[in-house]
Amino acid sequence: MLRAALIIAHKDLRLLVGRSSGLVQAVLLGLVLLFLFSLSQAPGQRLPAQSAAAVFWMASLFCEILVVNALFFVEESQGARLALTLSPMPLQAIWLGKALASLVLLLLAQCLFLPASVAFLGQSFSGDVWPALAMVLLADWGLVALGALLGALSQGQAARESLLSVVLFPLLLPLLLAAVRGMTQALGGPPEPLENWFMTAGAFDLMFTAAALFLFPYVYGGDA
Amino acid sequence: MTHAPRQLAAARGLGKFYGPRLVFKDVQFTLTAGQCLLLAGPNGAGKSTLLKVLAGLIPADAGTCEVQVGHDRLGFLGHVTCIYPQLSGLENLRFWAKVHGLPLDDDALRQRLAAVHLADAADDRAGTYSRGMAQRLNLARVFLNAPDLLLLDEPGTGLDAASSALLTKTIRQARERGAGVIWISHHLERDLPEADAVLALSGRGAPAYHGPASGYTPEACTC
Numbered sequence: 001m002l003r004a005a006l007i008i009a010h011k012d013l014r015l016l017v018g019r020s021s022g023l024v025q026a027v028l029l030g031l032v033l034l035f036l037f038s039l040s041q042a043p044g045q046r047l048p049a050q051s052a053a054a055v056f057w058m059a060s061l062f063c064e065i066l067v068v069n070a071l072f073f074v075e076e077s078q079g080a081r082l083a084l085t086l087s088p089m090p091l092q093a094i095w096l097g098k099a100l101a102s103l104v105l106l107l108l109a110q111c112l113f114l115p116a117s118v119a120f121l122g123q124s125f126s127g128d129v130w131p132a133l134a135m136v137l138l139a140d141w142g143l144v145a146l147g148a149l150l151g152a153l154s155q156g157q158a159a160r161e162s163l164l165s166v167v168l169f170p171l172l173l174p175l176l177l178a179a180v181r182g183m184t185q186a187l188g189g190p191p192e193p194l195e196n197w198f199m200t201a202g203a204f205d206l207m208f209t210a211a212a213l214f215l216f217p218y219v220y221g222g223d224a
Numbered sequence: 225m226t227h228a229p230r231q232l233a234a235a236r237g238l239g240k241f242y243g244p245r246l247v248f249k250d251v252q253f254t255l256t257a258g259q260c261l262l263l264a265g266p267n268g269a270g271k272s273t274l275l276k277v278l279a280g281l282i283p284a285d286a287g288t289c290e291v292q293v294g295h296d297r298l299g300f301l302g303h304v305t306c307i308y309p310q311l312s313g314l315e316n317l318r319f320w321a322k323v324h325g326l327p328l329d330d331d332a333l334r335q336r337l338a339a340v341h342l343a344d345a346a347d348d349r350a351g352t353y354s355r356g357m358a359q360r361l362n363l364a365r366v367f368l369n370a371p372d373l374l375l376l377d378e379p380g381t382g383l384d385a386a387s388s389a390l391l392t393k394t395i396r397q398a399r400e401r402g403a404g405v406i407w408i409s410h411h412l413e414r415d416l417p418e419a420d421a422v423l424a425l426s427g428r429g430a431p432a433y434h435g436p437a438s439g440y441t442p443e444a445c446t447c
Contacts, residue, residue, distance in 0.1 A: 014315075015308065077309065078307045079303075082302050083320065086280075086295055087295060088294065088323075088325065089323060
């Protein structure tokens with residue numbers, strides 16, 4: 001399954017990075033969000049670390065939504081989904097491939113969002129950076145695991161599928177809270193033990209991964 | 225001692241509803257290796273739906289459907305071209321070869337493209353292809369893994385006369401190596417001679433005709 005997932009991820013990265021379709025808009029949206037929040041401050045004013053961390057993760061979340069939409073749209077435009085679902089690879093490999101491609105693209109976008117947070121929101125990485133980086137990776141996996149499942153749902157046209165997206169969306173909140181806590185420390189916020197937040201993020205990662213592996217064939221298989 | 229031809233697909237009492245609307249019922253047929261079954265009938269009679277049921281894309285509501293071919297040996301050509309417009313024709317085929325686990329290098333893939341008259345456009349973006357060229361690329365994809373069972377939904381769509389002849393020749397070659405073909409066609413005068421049997425759906429329940437192609441006359445069919 002991993003080999004098949006890598007084939008999907010490689011093709012998707014070629015399409016979105018090599019041909020710039022969809023990625024530029026996603027990154028620009030995040031950067032615009034960070035810039036707009038910078039306008040809310042008076043000149044020289046510094047946004048609290050926790051607020052800046054929240055803005056960073058909002059930018060990441062919106063970017064991820066656009067990325068997964070773009071990743072699944074490439075399968076819909078000429079009906080390639082039909083051939084994919086009838087190929088010998090397990091349907092879960094499509095989810096894993098989309099999630100891996102999405103993870104790479106999200107990390108690339110965050111490499112731009114981090115310096116933009118410093119520049120626009122007046123932040124500095126004066127706190128403990130390593131736990132924050134570990135939290136970024138944990139939170140990113142949760143985002144892309146659920147994002148790839150939601151992306152498949154969002155391609156459906158039935159109202160029940162849209163409703164499912166709305167129902168599933170709040171599931172990301174605990175993960176985002178953990179991510180904001182981790183990032184707050186890296187930006188020099190008040191120190192606090194992060195063990196529980198790591199456990200929360202890890203638990204949600206496992207839950208999202210298991211749910212996606214189980215649900216994806218039902219969501220994406222069948223009549224294209 | 226002769227062996228009975230391998231059975232590839234069979235349907236017994238197959239029925240399908242879309243909500244309260246009956247699409248078809250009592251569909252029965254058997255397809256063996258090398259056979260070609262032509263699906264005929266008016267628009268909305270359920271031909272494409274029957275093909276999707278056989279491919280396992282949608283479930284049947286009645287009867288049984290046995291397809292003895294796995295996804296790795298199935299070739300399905302639907303109404304969509306299944307191409308990635310941002311990739312070249314060669315890149316498209318390379319991707320599908322990898323998906324099917326076929327060890328085909330670029331030279332072999334270019335030969336496949338040449339076989340569908342796309343040699344000169346192999347490195348062009350598929351998004352710049354005409355409808356007919358995209359359909360020929362789609363055909364190259366479908367025949368890439370030398371499938372044992374071909375489910376073809378109006379494969380001649382968008383093809384000119386030369387490409388249609390190429391399609392007929394390719395299907396004939398596939399049958400010669402033992403592939404079974406279920407083929408939806410609206411060009412019965414042209415495609416009927418290629419078929420062994422015809423299943424004509426009426427759109428009003430039971431099939432209007434099922435039998436040898438030689439005994440089928442579209443005019444006599446009430447559908």
